[in-house]
Amino acid sequence: MARTKKVGRPRSTACRAAILETAWKLIRNTTLKELSIEGIARESGVGKSTIYRWWPSKVAVVMDAFVENVLPIIEFAENESVAVMISQQIAALVRAFSGEYGHIVAQILAEGQADPEALASYRDRLLYPRREAAKALIQRGIENGEFVPTLDPELALDILYGPIYFRLLVGHLPLDAEFAEGLPKRALKALAVI
Secondary structure (H helix, E strand, C coil): CCCCCCCCCCCCHHHHHHHHHHHHHHHHHCCCCCCCHHHHHHHHCCCHHHHHHHCCCHHHHHHHHHHHHHHHHHCCCCCCCHHHHHHHHHHHHHHHHCCHHHHHHHHHHHHHHHCHHHHHHHHHHHHHHHHHHHHHHHHHHHHCCCECCCCCHHHHHHHHHHHHHHHHHHCCCCCCHHHHHHHHHHHHHHCCEC
């Protein structure tokens, strides 16, 4: 009788929650550069080897904690109008990025300039899934006549969201309520909203 081989130990939900809660607490009170797996392990009461078994790096842990805490506040709210859904989501993202969440994202992106894995972690865990959701909305807007049929969804996303990241990283102007309101209005007009 053949025996099935077990592959690793399953993740403990309580351990995972403790690790992510600790990483979230620490990243909000320190810098990514100062944060360490050792510190997360010590503060969470979970072994360092357990963390490394589940995440390849501190950035991966931080990204999972970030996604868990921030994603619910930047989701698209259902509405009949795609343009309204995008406008509301952009406003939510600007609000989120104008405070500590933006500070964390900026640190991850800065770390990613020297560490390709950190940037890949950001892209895979946050950017690509959010882009896919937004792209599906833009496609829906094309199909229901809110956007012109020739609109390139990828370019549209860069036009809509690029200015947020530019202000976040360059810091030349604030991510404020005026920007949150004005950006989608102007960007959606540029995308030829009908």
